[in-house]
Amino acid sequence: MGSSAKIIQNNITSINFLLKLFVILRNTKLNDLIMEIKVLGVGCPRCKALEQAVINSLAELDIAADVSKVTDINEIMSYGILHTPALVINEKVVVSGRVPAIAEIKEIIIKNKTI
Numbered sequence: 001m002g003s004s005a006k007i008i009q010n011n012i013t014s015i016n017f018l019l020k021l022f023v024i025l026r027n028t029k030l031n032d033l034i035m036e037i038k039v040l041g042v043g044c045p046r047c048k049a050l051e052q053a054v055i056n057s058l059a060e061l062d063i064a065a066d067v068s069k070v071t072d073i074n075e076i077m078s079y080g081i082l083h084t085p086a087l088v089i090n091e092k093v094v095v096s097g098r099v100p101a102i103a104e105i106k107e108i109i110i111k112n113k114t115i
Helices: 003-026 045-061 073-077 102-111
Strands: 035-040 065-070 086-089 092-096
Touching: 035 045, 045 065, 045 102, 086 102
Parallel strands: 035 065
Antiparallel strands: 035 086, 086 092
16 A cells, blocks of 8 residues: 555544544533532531542542532432542542542542543
8 A cells, every 4th residue: 555545544544533533522411521529528627638639639630520519418418428528429429438548539530530
């Protein structure tokens, strides 16, 4: 195959990839692309430490996410946890009752990343 044919073949491959990506993204809601992270806790030092550790982990991973803190006891109880602080990613409780190390938080974030 000549160099022109290789260039054409590479371009066709790239176009096919972009078309498949477009179809995937077109069928995906914007909210599905944004990771939602909640830190559950009433404001104790461990809850604040977990929130800061999550923010630091996201910054180190260069991942954007919607991070919020839930302090309302009724909302916290709705997640069925027994101990705070707790970490919820995309409405799934992933940690409860402790503050994991930054390395573990990074692993959890990567494992639960939607895209």
